[in-house]
Amino acid sequence: MSTLPGVGTRVLAAKVLDAVVHRGRSLKAELGKVLPQLPDPRDRALLEAMCFGALRQRARYDAALQLWLQKPLGDKDGELRALLLTGFAQIDAMGLPPHAALSVTVEAARALGRPHQAGMVNALLRRAQREGFPTADPAAAWPAWRRKKINLEWGDHAAAIFEASAHAAPLWLRVNRLQGTRDEYDARLHDAAIACAADDALPDALRIDSPVAVTALPGFAEGAASVQDGSAQQVADALSPAPGARVLDACAAPGGKAAHLLERDPALRLLALDVDPRRLNRVRETLARTGGVAEFRAVDAADVQAWWDGEPFDAVLLDAPCTATGIVRRQPDVLLHRTPEDLTSLIALQSRLLDSVWRVVRPGGVLVYATCSILKDENEFQVEAFLKRTPDARAEPLHAGYGHAAGPGRQRLPGERGMDGFFYARMLKLG
Ligand SMILES: C[S@@+](CC[C@H](N)C(=O)[O-])C[C@H]1O[C@@H](n2cnc3c(N)ncnc32)[C@H](O)[C@@H]1O
The missing domain is CATH 1.10.940.10 (NusB-like)
Structure with a gap:
């Protein structure tokens, strides 16, 4: 040896x-x-x-x-x-x-x-x-069927998508408002000789461009900051529940977005669901670290009868399972494993989840549908089909700070402003 x-x-x-x-x-x-x-x-x-x-x-x-x-x-x-x-x-x-x-x-x-x-x-x-x-060509790492789809759907942006997906992401932090301001945490990083940058459009975010172990981040174990990409942090803005609102996070694990919502407003009454009990435990751990309080249920969110007590929600987040094509730089092996059949079954699951959780939104309430995919079948086409079959749903416009106009929603493409690829759509339930 x-x-x-x-x-x-x-x-x-x-x-x-x-x-x-x-x-x-x-x-x-x-x-x-x-x-x-x-x-x-x-x-x-x-x-x-x-x-x-x-x-x-x-x-x-x-x-x-x-x-x-x-x-x-x-x-x-x-x-x-x-x-x-x-x-x-x-x-x-x-x-x-x-x-x-x-x-x-x-x-x-x-x-x-x-x-x-x-x-x-x-x-x-x-x-x-x-x-x-x-x-x-970095596109050579992508399976032909996906490469074709991305070229077709994103045309002039496709080359930049493949290129960005071949490079490491910066480390995005979300500063916990319950423990201090972003400026205060910026100063703590400065004292620890860790350089970071703020993005004006993301009020809780700091970006670190050189690799740092999370254990080296001041107060990390106590929940002063969490790792969360900038584009994932925008989900809380897209949902922006009213103070103290009743919120459903239908696919909550590992809990980044639930934690963010509760850091912004600890008075929210948040129910976190996930079909995978082990992953749901990670939401419990995340909230224990960051100081959030929620209710938890390990259930299939689409099986509404199994978990809903009949009290409608003011705001519902459906951060749906997807192909993860927007975060290939973080999960490079998704290029090797996912098949066209996986896409078909994910699309069916997303649409089943959309129809089901829509039932629990109160009239006048909102649902945000989000994915870390860049495929239109999972995003704008999915939401267009939902709006077509759901007469009491109306898409609410999101501003250009969420990315490219994409049917009823917005699409951030990987690497833009240093962020992951992400899709957002916000739907209002008519009264
Ligand atoms: C994109 S992840 C959610 C990320 C999470 N919102 C966050 O910010 O940390 C999708 C989650 O959906 C869960 N999931 C998949 N099918 C589900 C279902 N039918 N009901 C509830 N959760 C489901 C998966 O276990 C996975 O944890």
Whole structure:
């Protein structure tokens, strides 16, 4: 066994990537299995950075392997191929100095039982370091059916969508109003030597452009700030419930938007639903940390009879399950796993949820439908169809600060103003 520090982390990263890229596994689930094996948080951060970097820049790294290998690697070389991707990510996406990346990755090839291929790994990594990578269209990382859809639906914006989806997102924070102002938290970050920027249109947000561990954020454990993308923070603005309103968060886990609404108005009477009991527990944890009080039910929100006591809601948030095509930079493996059939069943689920939770909105109340998708079938077409079959629903306009006009709603595209892709539509129930 090698004594070079960091070899074990590279080996684990290669195993994770092999499972995700070649065997259809979820990145989150695979990371969940291996991260606990690394006691040092720096090793955990390194492993995550290698996996995310390799997945986000897969189009360029795959192009390099295709160009530089005389003979493609075989089916049995999955782990080695994954190790090469992690090596490329260290040199390129993470910008590690060669002395920190090369020999340890070559050593990892030996530790993976591939001593006969260690020379090849060394040669390829040196070439990458010397020559850089061939240019490749980031769209190549997207499955053809989705690429086609995005080109068709977003035309001139498509190239920017693919490009933004291949790069790491900034770290967006939501400052907890219950614990102080944004300016006060800005000053705490400044004291901790963490540079951040405010966005005038997002009253609770601060943006950090260089990677920082959340544990380094002042007061994080006590709920002074939370991680939440700018576009997700705009959902609270789109809903803007009246003080003390009765609010339903129909798909609440892990609880970012529920927490935000309660930080703005702790007097809200909020019911948080999620079909997944384990995920609903995460909402409980989120609110325990940030100081919010709510009721919880682990149920299918569409099964209204099972959970509704008959008292209508002033405001309903339906942050619906979706393809996550707006947050590929955060979940790069969604490009590898989702099929056209998944899209069809998500569209059916979204429309079932819309029809069901509409029943519990009081006349004069509002429903905000939101997704982190950029596909029109899940967004503007979904809401257009809902409005057509729902005579007592009227779309309320949202201003251009929410993104591009998209039928009855607005669409933020990934990377715009540093944000994730997000769709918002606000519907009023006529009395
Ligand atoms: C986009 S996430 C919600 C994110 C959450 N609003 C937040 O801000 O943290 C969608 C959630 O919908 C839940 N979900 C899916 N189908 C559901 C259903 N039929 N009823 C209730 N929740 C459902 C999923 O378990 C998932 O937690």
